[in-house]
Structures are given as C-alpha cells and as structure tokens.
Amino acid sequence: MAHLKTNLSPDAVRAVFSLLALIPLILFMLALHNGFPPFLGFSHLLGVPVSILLLLALMFFQVALTGCYLHFVAEVEDTES
Amino acid sequence: MSIPIVVFLLLVSSTLAITYWSARRSVGRAGAYTAGGNITAFQNGLAVTGDFVSAGAILGSVALFFVAGVDTAIFYISPLVGLCLLLIFLAKPLRELGQYTVGDVLSAKLPHPSIRIFAAFSTIVLSQLYVVAQLVGAGNLFSIVFNIEYEQAVAVVVVLIVIYVAFGGMLATTWVQIVKAALLIVGVFLLAALALEKAGGMAELFELAENAYGSPLGAFGGAGMSVFSSASLAAALVFGMLGMPHLLIRFLTVPDVKAARRSVVISAVLIAIVLGILLLVVGPATLAFVKDQAVFQSVDGGIRGGSNMILLHLSSALGGELFFGVIAAVTFSTILAVVAGLTVAMSSSAARDIFSVVWPASAENSERLELIVFRSAAVVTTLIAALLSLALQNENIAYLSALSFGIAAATNFPILILAIYWDKLTTKGAICGGASGLSAALFLLVLGPTVWVQLLGNSEPVFPSNYSTLISTPLAFSVAYVVSKLDHRHS
Numbered sequence: 001m002a003h004l005k006t007n008l009s010p011d012a013v014r015a016v017f018s019l020l021a022l023i024p025l026i027l028f029m030l031a032l033h034n035g036f037p038p039f040l041g042f043s044h045l046l047g048v049p050v051s052i053l054l055l056l057a058l059m060f061f062q063v064a065l066t067g068c069y070l071h072f073v074a075e076v077e078d079t080e081s
Numbered sequence: 082m083s084i085p086i087v088v089f090l091l092l093v094s095s096t097l098a099i100t101y102w103s104a105r106r107s108v109g110r111a112g113a114y115t116a117g118g119n120i121t122a123f124q125n126g127l128a129v130t131g132d133f134v135s136a137g138a139i140l141g142s143v144a145l146f147f148v149a150g151v152d153t154a155i156f157y158i159s160p161l162v163g164l165c166l167l168l169i170f171l172a173k174p175l176r177e178l179g180q181y182t183v184g185d186v187l188s189a190k191l192p193h194p195s196i197r198i199f200a201a202f203s204t205i206v207l208s209q210l211y212v213v214a215q216l217v218g219a220g221n222l223f224s225i226v227f228n229i230e231y232e233q234a235v236a237v238v239v240v241l242i243v244i245y246v247a248f249g250g251m252l253a254t255t256w257v258q259i260v261k262a263a264l265l266i267v268g269v270f271l272l273a274a275l276a277l278e279k280a281g282g283m284a285e286l287f288e289l290a291e292n293a294y295g296s297p298l299g300a301f302g303g304a305g306m307s308v309f310s311s312a313s314l315a316a317a318l319v320f321g322m323l324g325m326p327h328l329l330i331r332f333l334t335v336p337d338v339k340a341a342r343r344s345v346v347i348s349a350v351l352i353a354i355v356l357g358i359l360l361l362v363v364g365p366a367t368l369a370f371v372k373d374q375a376v377f378q379s380v381d382g383g384i385r386g387g388s389n390m391i392l393l394h395l396s397s398a399l400g401g402e403l404f405f406g407v408i409a410a411v412t413f414s415t416i417l418a419v420v421a422g423l424t425v426a427m428s429s430s431a432a433r434d435i436f437s438v439v440w441p442a443s444a445e446n447s448e449r450l451e452l453i454v455f456r457s458a459a460v461v462t463t464l465i466a467a468l469l470s471l472a473l474q475n476e477n478i479a480y481l482s483a484l485s486f487g488i489a490a491a492t493n494f495p496i497l498i499l500a501i502y503w504d505k506l507t508t509k510g511a512i513c514g515g516a517s518g519l520s521a522a523l524f525l526l527v528l529g530p531t532v533w534v535q536l537l538g539n540s541e542p543v544f545p546s547n548y549s550t551l552i553s554t555p556l557a558f559s560v561a562y563v564v565s566k567l568d569h570r571h572s
Contacts, residue, residue, distance in 0.1 A: 014169050021165040025315055028158050031301045033308055042297045047284020048361070049299025055154045056361060059353050062161040066168055066349045074168070074342050 010077065017069050024058035085226045085406035092410045093241065096257050096417065100245050103253035110448050113250035113455055114181035114429040115333045120255055122340040126347025128255050128422075129331050131262035133160060133322075133348065134355050135211075135419040139265070140218050140412065141478040142356075143395075144388040146364030147372065149304035150294060153364065156483075157356040159315045161349060163322025168345040171323055174501045175332045176341040182426075183326050183493060184434035185333075190500040193508040194438045200493070201434035203519055204326040207488040208423045209466050211325070214481035215423075216470035218389055219416040225386040225393065226409045231474055238417065239463045245421045246428060247456040254421040255334060261411070261418040266355060268411040272392075273358045275399040276366035286362065289369035298365060313548035314483060320554060321486025324493030326426040327419075367391050370398040389478055420466075424459050431458035476531070480547065484526060491518030491553035499561050506561060507568040514561025518553050525549035 008016070031051065043050045111117045120128070138156065146153040178189040184200035216235050223234030245253050280286035291298045306314070322328065332341040371377050371384075377394040379385045384394070396408035432455040437447060473481065496515045499506045526532060528543035 017169055018166060021162050021169075024158055025162050025319065028154060029308075029312060029315065032152060032155070032306070032311055034302060042300060044284075044287070044299075047282070047287050049151070049287065049297065051151055051299035051301065052361060055151065055158065056357050059158060059161055059357055059360075062158070062165060063346075063349045063353045066161075066165045066346050069165065069168055070342055070346045074173070075339070078339060 013073055017065065017073070020065055021062065024062055027058060028055070083406070084402050085409050088406040088410040089226065089413060092414050095260070096241075096414065097244065099256045099260065100249035100253040103249035103256060107250040107252045110181065110433075110451060112252060113452055114425070114433070115330065116250070116252040116255050118334060118336055120334040122335060122343035123347055124255070124259055125331055125335050125340065125344035126351065127262040128258040128334075129328060129344060129348035130351040130355070131258035131265070131415070131418050132328055132331065132422050133352055134262070134265060135215060135415060135482060138356075138482070139359070139415060140222075140389045140392055141214075141480070141482060143359060143364060143367055143392045145304070146359075147367050147384075147388065147391050150298050150364075151301060151360075152304035152306070154360055155311060155315055156318065157360055159318035160322055161353060161356075163319040164345055164349045164352070166319065167323050167328075168342060168349075170498065171329070171501070172332055172341045172345050173338045175329060176335065176338045178501075179330075179333045181330075181333060182429050182433050183329055183497070184430060186329075187496060187500050187511070191506065191508045191511055196508050196511055197434040197438050199512045199515055200496075201430035203488075203492040203515055204430040204434075205427045205462065206519065206523075207324075207485045207492065208326060208427045209462065209469065210488065211327075211482060211485035212420050212423050212427075212463070212466035213469045213473055214476075214478045214485065215416045215420045216466055217474055217476060217481065218478045219413065219420075220470060220474055221387055221389050222393065222409060222413055222416070225390055226406075226413075232471060235467050235470055238420065239467045241417055242420050242424055242463050243460050245417070246424045246459040250455075251330075251334060251425050251429075254418070254425050255331075257414070257421055258418040261414040262351070264411045265415055266351065268408055269355050269358050269363065271404070272366070272396060272399065272408065273362040275404070276362055276370070276395070279399055280366070280369060283362075286365055286369055290365035291368075293368040293372040298368070307546065309551065310546040310548055313487075313546060313551040316554065317483055317487035317490050317548055317550040320490035320494045320550065321483075321488075324489030324497065325486065326430065326489075326493065327422040329493075329497075330426055330429070331422075363392070363395070366399070367395050371395050374398065387475065420463070424463055427462045428455045428458040431455070431462070480531070483548065487526075487548055487550045487553070488519060488522045490550045491522040491557050495554060495557040495561060499558070499565075503565075505565055505569060507565045509568045510561045510563075510565030513564040514557045514559075517560040518557025521553035521556050522549055525552065 142156045179186040184197040187196050187200050219238045220231040220234045224231050335341050371394045397405040432451045436454040492515045496511045525544045529547045530542040533539050533542045
C-alpha cells in the first residue's frame with residue numbers, strides 16, 4: 001500500500017494534519033473580517049461569485065485531507081501495529 | 082387528503098415498520114444502546130451524515146443564507162474541520178475504549194464512578210438543548226404542513242420518538258437515520274436540479290439571487306458578526322463535533338476501529354456534498370424564488386411560518402404541492418431521526434452511567450432494570466425537551482443547535498481529549514474542568530444577547546456575544562489541568 005514515508009512521530013503527524021485541517025477555517029475567518037482581497041466577493045466566474053467557488057474548494061480540500069489521513073496514516077499505522 | 086399528509090403518513094409508516102423490525106432483532110443492552118455493534122462503515126457514515134445534517138443544519142442554515150449570504154459558510158466549513166479532527170484524535174480511542182456510552186470511554190481511563198455520573202449529566206444537558214432545536218423545527222414545520230397548533234405538532238413528535246427509542250433502541254434509530262440521510266441527499270439534489278431548471282442555469286440563478294439580495298452575494302460580512310463571536314462560533318462547531326454524545330456513540334455501533342475511521346471519511350464526503358449544494362444552489366435559490374414573493378410573506382412582512390420555513394417555501398415555489406410534501410416529509414424525517422439519536426444518547430447515559438452506578442443491582446437483574454430505566458428515561462427526557470421547545474418556538478434553530486455544540490465543546494471535548502492523551506488527568510480534575518466549562522457556557526449564555534435581552538427583556542447584554550466557546554473551552558482545559566496537578570501534589 002502506498003503511504004507516506006516519514007521520520008515524524010505519530011504525535012507530530014497528528015499535529016501537522018490538525019494544522020492543515022485548520023487552514024480552510026483560518027482563511028474563511030480572514031475573509032469574513034475583510035482580511036482577504038475584497039474583490040473576490042464581487043467578481044464572478046461563469047456567473048458564480050468567486051468567493052463561493054473558493055469556499056467550495058476549501059470544503060473539498062477538507063474532505064481530501066480527511067481521506068489522506070485515513071489512507072496514508074491511520075490505515076498504515078494499523079497495518080504496522 | 083392533501084399530498085403532504087399522504088407523503089408524511091407513508092414516511093411515518095415506514096419508520097414504524099423499521100422500528101417493528103428492529104424491536105424483534107434488538108437484544109439486551111447491546112441492542113438497545115449500540116445496535117449490537119453490527120453496523121457497517123458505510124451504514125455508519127450515512128448515519129453520522131444524518132445525525133449531523135439535522136433540522137438546524139438544513140432549515141436553519143438555509144434561513145441564515147437568506148439574510149447573511151455567504152457568511153453562512155461558517156456552518157459548512159467548521160464541522161468538516163471537526164470531522165477531520167475527530168478522525169485524527171478520537172475515532173480510534175472511542176472504539177477501543179468505549180462500550181455503550183461516553184461515560185464508558187471516560188471510566189476506562191478514570192475508574193471512579195463519579196466521572197460516569199458527570200458524563201451522563203453533561204450528555205443530558207447538551208443533548209436536551211439540541212433536541213429542543215429539533216422540536217422547534219418540527220413544531221413550525223408541522224403547523225405549516227398540517228395547519229395544526231405548534232403544541233400539537235410537538236406532541237406528535239414526542240410520541241413517535243418514544244416509540245422508536247423505547248421499542249427499537251439504537252438499531253431502529255440507526256436505520257431511521259440511514260433512510261433519512263438517503264432521502265435527504267436525494268431531496269437536496271432534486272431541489273438543486275429544479276432550481277437550476279427554473280432559473281435557466283447557474284449564472285441566471287445567481288443573477289436573480291443577487292437582484293433579490295440587493296448586494297453582491299459573494300461579499301463577506303453580511304451577518305455583521307464580531308471577530309470574537311465568529312471565532313467563538315467556529316470553535317463551538319469544530320470542537321462540538323468532538324463532544325456531541327449522539328455523534329460519538331455512533332462509533333460504538335461499528336465492529337472495529339477500521340470501520341469507525343472509514344465511516345468518518347464517508348460521512349465527510351456526504352456532508353460536504355449536501356452542504357456544498359446548499360451553499361452553491363439551494364441558498365441562492367431561496368433568494369431568487371422566495372424573497373419578496375407575496376405568497377410566502379406573513380401579514381407583518383416577514384416570512385410565513387418564520388424564517389426556519391424558507392426551505393419549505395422554496396420547495397413549494399419549485400415543485401408545487403407534491404414537491405412541498407416530499408421535502409416536508411424528508412425534513413420531518415430528519416428531525417425524527419436526529420431526536421431519536423439524541424434520545425438514545427440521553428437514555429443510555431441515564432440508565433448505564435447514573436442508574437447502574439447509584440443503584441447497582443445483582444447481575445441477573447441489572448440488564449433488565451437498566452433497560453426499564455432506558456425506556457423510562459426516553460419518555461422523561463423528550464417530555465422535558467418538549468416543554469422547553471414551547472418557550473423557544475421563535476428562535477432560529479441553527480442558533481439553538483450551535484449553542485449545544487458550544488456546550489459540548491466546553492464539557493465533553495476537553496475531558497475526553499485530556500482523558501485519552503494526558504495520563505496525569507485525575508477524576509477531580511476532569512469533573513472540575515468539565516463543570517467549570519459547562520457552568521461558564523451556561524452562565525455566559527444567560528448573560529448574552531438572546532437570553533438576557535430577547536427572553537428576559539433587559540436593554541443591553543452583560544456578555545456581548547451569544548457564543549462563549551473561546552472562553553469556556555480554554556477555562557475547562559485550564560481548570561482540569563490545575564486541579565489534576567494539585568491533586569497529584571496532595572496525594
């Protein structure tokens with residue numbers, strides 16, 4: 001099974017994934033309080049506001065991250081133990 | 082008989098058939114509390130999706146989109162972060178340490194019986210609040226669909242829930258949840274397809290929506306939340322996912338750790354699909370087809386039936402009476418399934434973590450007595466929630482749901498994380514930490530704008546925000562840490 005070859009301890013891997021998981025939320029909070037380029041809220045791509053497309057991308061990044069953790073970390077840990 | 086009533090009766094009949102089928106298969110404590118641990122990863126993923134996509138998520142967040150636009154995405158992104166953290170930190174230890182309840186998980190690390198009682202207490206308090214949110218949705222929905230009083234609607238829900246839980250236990254609750262999740266996903270896709278068809282395409286839908294909204298729909302800041310409020314709400318939704326007992330006990334219904342973990346990923350995919358469609362199509366469609374439409378307005382100019390009913394009005398605008406009936410039935414099944422799951426969490430905690438600890442019975446009697454208490458607790462807890470829902474019938478259900486997530490984030494979450502990952506946590510530390518988190522969350526809730534100003538009639542709130550997780554959760558961690566350290570020093 002393909003998996004991440006790493007010298008990081010399980011705790012460090014958990015910390016890295018947790019930080020990655022928080023990134024979409026941090027970006028959203030920045031956008032919410034105008035720390036994000038405001039033009040994104042006004043411009044459109046194929047008629048859809050770019051900010052909504054970015055939010056969808058952040059949501060699916062989150063799902064991909066969850067899948068990656070399962071495939072590359074959790075199931076590998078289970079196999080090795 | 083009107084179409085909505087026919088669809089509703091069909092749905093209720095099928096859930097009662099599921100309950101009858103489950104009651105014949107659900108054996109003893111394991112059957113009642115955790116469906117015998119025989120639920121597969123995919124089934125559990127669907128059930129977790131159903132648990133999460135509650136009336137609060139679907140009716141409340143669509144209602145919020147109507148007024149706050151894209152800011153509503155805080156309700157969509159935060160829980161996905163929570164699910165990822167649930168997979169990383171809790172899925173494995175929950176399945177390894179837990180048997181039937183959150184109290185089991187805690188007492189595997191902290192064997193003193195008082196920790197069980199505290200876990201049960203916090204489970205009941207925060208689940209009650211979440212049940213109230215669902216009952217408010219059910220009451221509003223029923224009174225619109227069947228033209229009956231709110232109180233009568235709540236009474237119907239209470240009777241159905243007691244039947245599901247008392248007779249079918251966790252097996253019936255899980256299968257009702259699975260059926261509902263499947264119906265919900267189909268319903269959301271249908272709503273989106275009809276909205277796009279009616280508008281003539283995605284670009285046309287957004288043009289209509291932005292015209293009705295009156296400003297660019299993609300612009301942030303429409304909700305006008307302060308930095309503290311929004312960060313606190315996000316923290317409640319993220320960490321509450323790791324503390325809501327009806328979600329946590331789902332991971333005790335699967336056979337092993339592998340299935341528990343896989344079910345988290347399956348639910349993340351399904352939840353993201355449902356929430357993504359709400360954000361991209363259904364939310365804008367409510368603005369395009371419901372806002373400013375006279376047929377959906379009440380005499381005072383607001384939304385007929387209250388803002389929680391905007392999604393139902395959209396279904397009526399898109400597909401007439403038949404589609405309205407289908408979506409109303411799907412939404413109602415959402416409420417029934419979520420309340421049933423919460424009632425199982427409360428009743429199993431009352432029976433296993435309070436009754437069997439305070440009044441231990443002989444081995445041959447304990448299971449029989451525990452199941453009697455389990456069924457009685459289902460009746461009592463739903464009745465209390467019904468009374469509370471009468472007082473809060475005009476509140477936004479997304480707000481009420483977020484409150485219970487906030488309490489979960491300040492009580493169960495800190496104790497669970499510390500019990501699993503910090504060997505020095507003591508029973509005193511856990512109880513003091515959890516109690517301080519719970520007290521702070523409830524105290525600040527009372528002092529906040531909704532209770533202090535709207536319910537109690539004061540002019541200014543003492544605490545400026547409805548969400549206190551940024552204070553209550555760190556307080557719970559700190560108190561648990563300090564008391565555990567002092568406890569070790571004294572011993």
